[in-house]
Amino acid sequence: MVPLGTPALREAVRVVGRIRAWQRGWHGRSKIERVEFQSMVMWHAMPWIFFLSWGSLPLGLSLRHEPDALIFGWALIAVAAAQSVHVNRSLRRSVDHYLKRCGLPRRDLAVSGALLAVALGLSLGLEAVDGAAEGMIGFTTLYLVVPFGQSLAFAVSVRVFLLHIVLIDAVALAGFAAVGVPGGRLAGYAALIGFAGVLTLISARCGAWTLSVMWEADRSREVEARLAVAEERLRFGRDLHDVMGRNLAVIALKSELAVQLARRGRPEAVDQMVEVQRIAQESQREVREVVRGYREIDLGVELLGAQGVLEAAGITCRVTGSAAGLPAPCSPGAAVPPR
Secondary structure, X not given: OOOOOOHHHHHHHHXXXXXXXXXXXXXXXXXXXXXXXXXXXXXXXHHHHHHHXXXXXHXXXXXXXXXXXXXXXXXXXXXXXXXXXXXXXXXXXXXXXXXXXXXXXXXXXHHHHHHHHHHHHHHHHHHHOOOEOOOHHHHHHHHHHHHHHHHHHHHOOHHHHHHHHHHHHHHHHXXXXXXXXXXXXXXXXXXXXXXXXXXXXXXXXXXXXHHHHHHHHHHHHHHHHHHHHHHHHHHHHHHHHHHHHHHHHHHHHHXXXXXXXXXXXXXHHHHHHHHHHHHHHHHHHHHHHHHHOOOOOOHHHHHHHHHHHXXXXXXXXXXXXXXXXXXXXXXXXXXXXXX
């Protein structure tokens, strides 16, 4: 049993705390953020998987035990590892550029291209000294395009990406032909470089395109929610204006009438002020209904309100016909179609 307060127990508590914090952070992410996180993990792991399977183990096991071969071979493996390190460091900026969150990472692309050039030069040197078993350099050539291609796939269009791969393929073939690689192996190297480029493009752009579509859909839902809120605010403002505008006009007219009657000593002034009080209380009730969202506009009520405003102003008003039986589109509460 581990006694309380020992360093081992404290370290175990810290580890458990970090795990729980990671779980809370994971559950706090949205679905799209989880998908993006998983995609980033896959893109970070891909260069290292190819480095182990294509770039280091086959070459390291096939190097000849000669000084030149060992120097070129292990230098090539070190540069290949540096390619993976660099593409991992710059991957976040490349993906953000594709998702339109930042500008083009030109410096990262330049460094990645320089590492690719150094790696191809070491491959040519290794081929020139015949430092590896026949055909093993092809595995390394297959890998060398992957880190640069991954950075490039997020940064440029598909057409520009393919043009870069064709250019890299042509330069590599010219170099291998210059050091005496026969035609059959040259064709194999060309096919491997092209295959690596297309594979990198598919693995990078398909996931990134899916992410961009998901984020665009998420932004559309957010805009839709904001429009719904704005529409509800407009509805509230319109209903509040319908309630308060008419009633305030009636209150103003009846108050003015009550003042004139009071100055003349007429007892009808009291009746007008009682009516003002009634309208004010009715306005309070209608405002509460508007706030709660329960108010429904009725054409008959609106006509009576308009008639009251006109009569309070001393204008004779007569309403003919009935508001009953009108279709729904003719209701005052119906939505107004956009123009």
